[in-house]
Amino acid sequence: MKILVCISHVPDTTSKINFTENDTKFDTNGVQFVINPYDEFSLTRAMWFKEKQGATVTVVNVGSSATEPTLRKALAIGADDAIRVNMEPTDGFLVAKQLAEVVKNGGYDLVLAGRESIDYNGGMVPGMLATLTDFNFVNGCVGMEVDGTNVSATREIDGGNEVLSTSLPLVVAGQKGIVEEKDLRIPNMRGIMMARKKPLQVIEATDANATTTIQSFEKPAPKGAVKLVAADNVDELINLLHNEAKVI
Amino acid sequence: MSVLVFADSSEGKFKKTALEVVSYGKKIAEQLGSSVVALTINAGDVSELYKYGAEKVVTVSNDSLNTFNAKAYASVIKQVAIAQNATVLIIDSSINGLYLAPIVAVGLEAGYASNVVALPGNTSPFTVKRKAFSSKAFSNTVITSDKKIIGLAKNSYGVYENSVAGTTESFEATVSDADFGVKSEKVERVTGKVTIADADIVVSAGRGLKGPENWGMIEELAGVLGAATACSKPVSDLGWRPHGEHVGQTGKPVASNLYIAIGISGAIQHLAGINASKVKVVINTDPEAPFFKAADYGIVGDAFEVVPQLIEKLKAFKAS
Ligand SMILES: Cc1cc2nc3c(=O)[nH]c(=O)nc-3n(C[C@H](O)[C@H](O)[C@H](O)COP(=O)(O)OP(=O)(O)OC[C@H]3O[C@@H](n4cnc5c(N)ncnc54)[C@H](O)[C@@H]3O)c2cc1C
Numbered sequence: 001m002k003i004l005v006c007i008s009h010v011p012d013t014t015s016k017i018n019f020t021e022n023d024t025k026f027d028t029n030g031v032q033f034v035i036n037p038y039d040e041f042s043l044t045r046a047m048w049f050k051e052k053q054g055a056t057v058t059v060v061n062v063g064s065s066a067t068e069p070t071l072r073k074a075l076a077i078g079a080d081d082a083i084r085v086n087m088e089p090t091d092g093f094l095v096a097k098q099l100a101e102v103v104k105n106g107g108y109d110l111v112l113a114g115r116e117s118i119d120y121n122g123g124m125v126p127g128m129l130a131t132l133t134d135f136n137f138v139n140g141c142v143g144m145e146v147d148g149t150n151v152s153a154t155r156e157i158d159g160g161n162e163v164l165s166t167s168l169p170l171v172v173a174g175q176k177g178i179v180e181e182k183d184l185r186i187p188n189m190r191g192i193m194m195a196r197k198k199p200l201q202v203i204e205a206t207d208a209n210a211t212t213t214i215q216s217f218e219k220p221a222p223k224g225a226v227k228l229v230a231a232d233n234v235d236e237l238i239n240l241l242h243n244e245a246k247v248i
Numbered sequence: 249m250s251v252l253v254f255a256d257s258s259e260g261k262f263k264k265t266a267l268e269v270v271s272y273g274k275k276i277a278e279q280l281g282s283s284v285v286a287l288t289i290n291a292g293d294v295s296e297l298y299k300y301g302a303e304k305v306v307t308v309s310n311d312s313l314n315t316f317n318a319k320a321y322a323s324v325i326k327q328v329a330i331a332q333n334a335t336v337l338i339i340d341s342s343i344n345g346l347y348l349a350p351i352v353a354v355g356l357e358a359g360y361a362s363n364v365v366a367l368p369g370n371t372s373p374f375t376v377k378r379k380a381f382s383s384k385a386f387s388n389t390v391i392t393s394d395k396k397i398i399g400l401a402k403n404s405y406g407v408y409e410n411s412v413a414g415t416t417e418s419f420e421a422t423v424s425d426a427d428f429g430v431k432s433e434k435v436e437r438v439t440g441k442v443t444i445a446d447a448d449i450v451v452s453a454g455r456g457l458k459g460p461e462n463w464g465m466i467e468e469l470a471g472v473l474g475a476a477t478a479c480s481k482p483v484s485d486l487g488w489r490p491h492g493e494h495v496g497q498t499g500k501p502v503a504s505n506l507y508i509a510i511g512i513s514g515a516i517q518h519l520a521g522i523n524a525s526k527v528k529v530v531i532n533t534d535p536e537a538p539f540f541k542a543a544d545y546g547i548v549g550d551a552f553e554v555v556p557q558l559i560e561k562l563k564a565f566k567a568s
Binding site for chain 2: 011013014017019037038092093096118119120121122123124125126127128130131132136137138139140152155156157158159160161162163164165166167175176177181182210211212213214215216217218219220223224226227228229230231232234235237238240241242245247248
């Protein structure tokens with residue numbers, strides 16, 4: 001099985017979010033970048049297939065050279081090789097287009113991605129990619145097994161789960177559950193050493209037109225201070241929730 | 249030219265998000281000087297949608313669509329969008345909405361903006377405000393393509409009555425085997441409980457509750473309020489509560505009107521999942537807990553003393 005794992009390079013969850021150039025650019029100053037947490041779950045699942053069922057695992061990112069340390073980290077976790085499509089990822093559709101090209105040229109059976117990236121929260125790349133490549137598609141996946149070309153996958157729905165059957169070729173957007181958090185891999189020294197020698201291929205982007213552009217960013221209006229109520233005065237809390245906030 | 253809204257239903261009943269997208273679609277249609285058409289799939293009685301402004305309801309009835317299927321639903325939406333000459337399409341950003349909208353977007357060559365939180369600030373260029381950085385910021389996004397898809401975030405616009413005398417039109421959509429490359433085998437739903445996605449009120453508790461045996465009072469409080477129960481990540485990791493209740497960055501997002509956090513510290517990853525909730529209440533023994541900075545109302549106190557009182561007082565309040 002040939003597996004491709006899409007890796008988004010995102011600010012660490014604890015990053016302070018600020019903008020520059022008149023609120024048109026994300027301020028990367030002092031920000032630590034990591035593998036998107038949802039992609040990390042999918043990458044770990046890919047490693048499981050590689051070790052237990054036999055598969056090759058390629059990781060791919062659409063981005064500038066600044067994302068290479070993130071790809072190297074994925075290689076250190078155990079991916080066999082990496083591809084970077086040299087393009088500033090300004091729009092979900094553009095990213096999906098580039099990835100579709102990689103998928104078509106690489107003959108992959110299974111493409112694993114994350115449910116969304118935690119920076120722009122679009123949640124659109126996996127579904128667009130599946131449609132552009134005419135692969136089957138499972139979103140919000142919390143469990144999967146592959147037997148030959150048959151796939152059983154579980155996705156999260158409101159208030160429960162749904163079990164789906166499908167087949168390769170397939171795009172899966174994973175989240176926690178596709179592997180457990182305790183099973184996530186941390187690169188070890190040997191992995192890091194080996195990753196330096198693994199191939200990281202840079203390819204140029206294909207022509208495509210973006211369908212959206214970000215004009216500017218803004219931050220939520222600063223919140224007023226919390227109103228504290230004495231612990232022995234819950235009547236006051238009920239009063240505030242009923243008369244002031246009007247939520248009960 | 250029209251604004252097409254997909255009004256999702258379950259077992260013949262419209263979800264609140266369906267009424268919200270119709271209310272929102274009506275307003276956009278006014279902005280654009282166009283009309284709003286709602287699409288329903290196997291919905292039964294659709295008259296409720298007129299109340300929220302749907303001038304026309306296109307109904308699709310097809311037994312093969314009784315269970316949600318992203319590709320098949322996307323194909324139906326595409327066919328109706330073309331038939332209705334829709335330039336703007338609105339889909340909710342629920343789990344199902346987020347599954348099917350990207351497929352529709354490619355099919356219609358439409359630009360798609362998910363998690364939109366307000367009416368377009370401008371319709372030329374067409375600019376919408378979306379959640380970004382896990383609700384720590386917003387991006388003002390211009391959809392540049394001719395056709396546009398808006399994924400509306402739950403509870404971000406609200407539900408507004410706006411009665412019109414609507415009409416209904418049935419539509420014969422073609423679905424083919426190729427649309428069912430992914431098949432639903434089984435749906436496992438926790439029944440008899442309010443789900444986090446649908447809830448207007450969520451009562452959530454953290455490691456401060458000390459153990460799973462203490463969740464009785466959390467469930468009772470949720471019961472009194474008609475709320476869903478939720479928890480912080482360590483609580484589900486420890487197996488005190490089911491994984492489906494874990495909210496936050498790596499868990500479920502919550503966009504309720506009221507979020508009550510009991511014995512939860514308010515770590516940034518937890519807050520990332522609940523930022524979109526309107527009113528936040530925190531109950532915590534530690535006045536320095538970061539949650540107090542994010543909350544609207546707070547009680548510095550012991551959950552084991554405050555929550556039982558709150559239950560009693562709320563029961564009395566509800567009875568009055
Ligand atoms: C990559 C990553 C992703 C993460 N994703 C998530 C996520 O999605 N969701 C999430 O929740 N966390 C997430 N976390 C974990 C997060 O950082 C915190 O560890 C977690 O939210 C803490 O949970 P807690 O507040 O229940 O527990 P604690 O941090 O142990 O806090 C318990 C709180 O209870 C209070 N307390 C104790 N006793 C009482 C009492 N009797 N009455 C009232 N209050 C009391 C304490 O003062 C304390 O504030 C993530 C972490 C990482 C690194």
